[in-house]
Amino acid sequence: MLVQKSVKKNVKGSVRQANYGKIIKAAVTVFATKGYQGATVQEVAEKAGLPKANVLYYFKSKQGIYEAVLSDILSLWNSSFDHATAQDDPAVALSRYIREKLEISRTYPEASKIFAMEMIKGAEQLSDEIKAGMVSWFQSRIAIIQQWIQDGKMANVDPAMLMFQIWATTQHYADFSAQISILKDGKMLNKKGFQDVGDYLCRSILSSCGLKVPE
Amino acid sequence: MLVQKSVKKNVKGSVRQANYGKIIKAAVTVFATKGYQGATVQEVAEKAGLPKANVLYYFKSKQGIYEAVLSDILSLWNSSFDHATAQDDPAVALSRYIREKLEISRTYPEASKIFAMEMIKGAEQLSDEIKAGMVSWFQSRIAIIQQWIQDGKMANVDPAMLMFQIWATTQHYADFSAQISILKDGKMLNKKGFQDVGDYLCRSILSSCGLKVPE
């Protein structure tokens, strides 16, 4: 995941940062494959190469680890669509967003899975701040799409449904990779496979917005 | 869920059937909100109004309850699309399938959630028979869509991607209902809301197949 990439030695707090990173990385894998309740601190510790008591020295509780993982994940959700404006070309902005979301599904499928499970279970562990942030992000994006429609730049589609459609179709390739693998003869989708999916989704979604996929 | 709807009294095995039904119904709710590992036999028992030992008399183990729930859920997946043929009109068959899948998301969101979690975790608890059944169903449906394309009845889209698109977009409204509720001011989608989603998805998906939504 993100966390800290290369941690220099002998820098103030470097031990802490290095262990934080190791623990979060291990925790992401464990939570994604076992779920919150199925994950054990012991397994996170083993994957991180630390004794369990040491993990709980950095994160006071399993809940604490999970919250750190969630906030780490949310930083992945950032995209170029965050800064789209009513002046932009919707075809460019939307197709780029679709491809970015799909790329995250390909590169960080575990993050997508943890987020999906959190939503399926009712998002009870998601803090109110995070929820509020999601709402304001969503409303501002909706407003821009609505402006595009008013300006005659795209067809009159429900902006919320359009967003849900993009999320559903792109995240599906991370969350349901096991199903896709079963149906595709046990083979996981490779980079070219994702490229084809991106082409398909851009063509499909943009065309239903009355847009053409840009070069 | 399905199980047994009204169980007549004093019918051979009626006690067993009634309790089976109570337990499965309770288990579906618990598994959907807690996941497999988060669910406890105790909680299933309480929701079913039975002592824990009695639940384990009918289902030998927690695993046994879960398998029964999974197979109960899979019967919901049946749809009119199972019997579609190359002679059918793709516009009719596909739009009907989309609406049926969406109706299941609306009516049995818990079933969709359990299935989604099973896939996210890697489908390790899904039996090989069930997987084989999924594969053969999928391949036969792919073949029909391919025939439609060859017959010039619809545009040349990747049939597998089309299926994934339909599943992703329709199941999203069950699995991510918590997120949708957060973003929609805390309100759950009502029946009319689902109707609108169905209209939107049919128009979008069919149009990218070069089809028009039938009346």
Place this chain on the structure above:
DNA sequence: CAATATATTGACCAAACGGTCAAGTTTTGC
């Protein structure tokens, strides 16, 4: 170098969990 903060770790504990069992009660089949 001394003293103070930070980090490491094995041992331990209470709670919760899945599952068993034996002792009863009720229902069924003849």
Place this chain on the structure above:
DNA sequence: GCAAAACTTGACCGTTTGGTCAATATATTG
């Protein structure tokens, strides 16, 4: 009406888990 089968249930048990703690080691700093 009675024996056998099916059902019910409280009590119990071994295991696992999240979390604590005290003892020790290692860094940091003035």
